[in-house]
Amino acid sequence: MAQDKKLVEAITSMEEDFAQWYTDVVKKAELIEYSSVRGCMILRPNGYAIWENIQKQLDADFKATGVENVYMPMFIPESLLQKEKDHVEGFAPEVAWVTQGGMEPLQERLCVRPTSETLFCDLYANIIHSYRDLPKLYNQWCSVVRWEKTTRPFLRSTEFLWQEGHTAHATAEEAEERTIQMLNVYADFCERVLAIPMIKGRKSDKEKFAGAHATYTIEALMHDGKALQSGTSHNFGDGFARAFDIQYTDKNNTLQYVHQTSWGMSTRIIGAIIMVHGDDSGLVLPPRIAPVQIMIIPINQNKEGVLDKAYELKDRLKAFKVGLDTSDKSPGWKFSEQEVRGIPLRIEIGPKDIEAGQAVIVRRDTREKITAPFEDIEARVSEVLEKMQSDMLDRARAHRDSHTYYAHDMAEFEKTIAEKPGFIKAMWCGSEACENEIKDKTGATSRCMPFEQEHFTDTCVCCGEPAKVMAYWGKAY
């Protein structure tokens, strides 16, 4: 169609170049703007509003489990960062340092937080004395800085927004329970609100967080068949507690170390929304996260009565997040604008509709047109939004499932990864040597050892030794 031509020119098709498509969508939907600061992006209103909605809903989910919000300093003294050995080694290569305050050099340099475990530990060492002080269930919404070599909007930027929860518990069991609980909060949120199905599982030792005993992850599959780690939950055991001396007196008057967890989700998840749901016309936002759910577009708005009707419609739909585009652009322009921004529904209202006592509802995901009488409009809109939300989850799940393969041996593994991008399930002996070999040969990393295990061969896909576990593998962002 001729009218699609300009859109096609504006956004590179996924098929042609997925990376370019992603960049085009992010820019055309006005989610971000590149800044003058290397590797740092500016979140524009359309992008920030998505983050605000994520924040609002996740924050409520956290609080429902007893979590409280705090705010910690953005600087960490070097001596504090040094306290836990694995942790420093993990983060040292990518921290930014402040070495001067005003005109004076600092006696001890400060890093800009890449994550705040050390600060929370420092706090907990001071405020936890008795079993009565436990558990501590703190979270903070903040930004962190990691000096990454190369950056991409949302997926990897020098500074990014996230939340980090840090908890301290009396027992190892309680800490493990909390770790899994928060992983489930993330996974449920992603499925229910973002319409993104997640694989839940444990990270291999190689992939786990610096300083953690165990790292759990939710993994999603993007449209191009690459995996995205979308949220993590770590069980620290008492490792940090021993390094930072976080001890409490139990009921029997004996000193015990606390057991800790931490868990985080970042603006990276917005990258997942884009890459799971987007299409060649731009962004497609699930209704439950969309900052604007409905855009009313008047047709021939200068004609007597059209705008009045449009305002009336907007008022009737005020239970939803609804906008009305009264700019003097042509209707076709407004349609494209609504589509590229991923607004779930648009309602077309013109002279013909007014005469017929109806409006036309158009779904962003399927472009299905639904004619609804004015009297029914609220009910129809509500119904269509619900349907769209669940259809999007179903489609994402179907895509993931149809791009998930089994590899019984290395030849099959290599062939699959080369020809069919997606998740590969394979049995594994659990050794890091095999993990490394698989990565060298295929470029795929272990994504996780899923909670939902299967057993389909007895031997490791790589070395042929007895298999201990089934893991998901794939190329990742």
Add this chain to the structure above:
RNA sequence: CGAGGCGUGGCUCAGUUUGGCUAGAGCGCUGCGUUAGGGACGCAGAGGUCGCAAGUUCAAAUCUUGUCGCCUCGACCA
């Protein structure tokens, strides 16, 4: 950090090989008017000193050196 590509109005680019008049185009932007069911059209305007610095030259967007930045892929990470 390795490989490759690129910096010229807001955007996409032409001009650079072979230095030469007042640096161009399309889109976008502003004003007025006509239009309106898939990125409308006419007329009139505004806007750049060619990423930055030094050098060569009568003369530099164009040549030389340095420097800064961006993009893609890879390695590393949420």
